[in-house]
Amino acid sequence: MNATQCEMLLWFLLRSRQLEACKFRRQHPVGPYIVDFYSAEVRLAVELDGGQHFADHVQKYDACRTSYLEARGIRVLRFTNDQVLGETEAVLEVIQGAIKDGG
Numbered sequence: 001m002n003a004t005q006c007e008m009l010l011w012f013l014l015r016s017r018q019l020e021a022c023k024f025r026r027q028h029p030v031g032p033y034i035v036d037f038y039s040a041e042v043r044l045a046v047e048l049d050g051g052q053h054f055a056d057h058v059q060k061y062d063a064c065r066t067s068y069l070e071a072r073g074i075r076v077l078r079f080t081n082d083q084v085l086g087e088t089e090a091v092l093e094v095i096q097g098a099i100k101d102g103g
Contacts, residue, residue, distance in 0.1 A: 030069060043102075
């Protein structure tokens with residue numbers, strides 16, 4: 001699977017424990033789903049949403065995914081591709097805050 005530009009950027013910033021010394025995995029399976037980025041240490045999933053995620057049927061699917069993950073004690077953060085590319089520091093601050101809060 002080819003990574004998008006925003007996935008490559010965020011992975012570059014999260015990998016190797018660069019943010020709060022927290023280990024993230026990329027394309028990590030959780031039950032029937034694969035989350036974009038996942039930290040088992042703080043039970044945090046970070047999902048990146050491209051334009052296709054704004055369609056009604058995809059939003060319903062994403063809501064089901066989020067409910068499934070949250071029911072298993074995993075906090076889910078969602079960012080649009082535009083946020084990651086245009087507001088990178090703000091995205092990192094939100095992720096950092098979630099890490100400090102324990103996921």
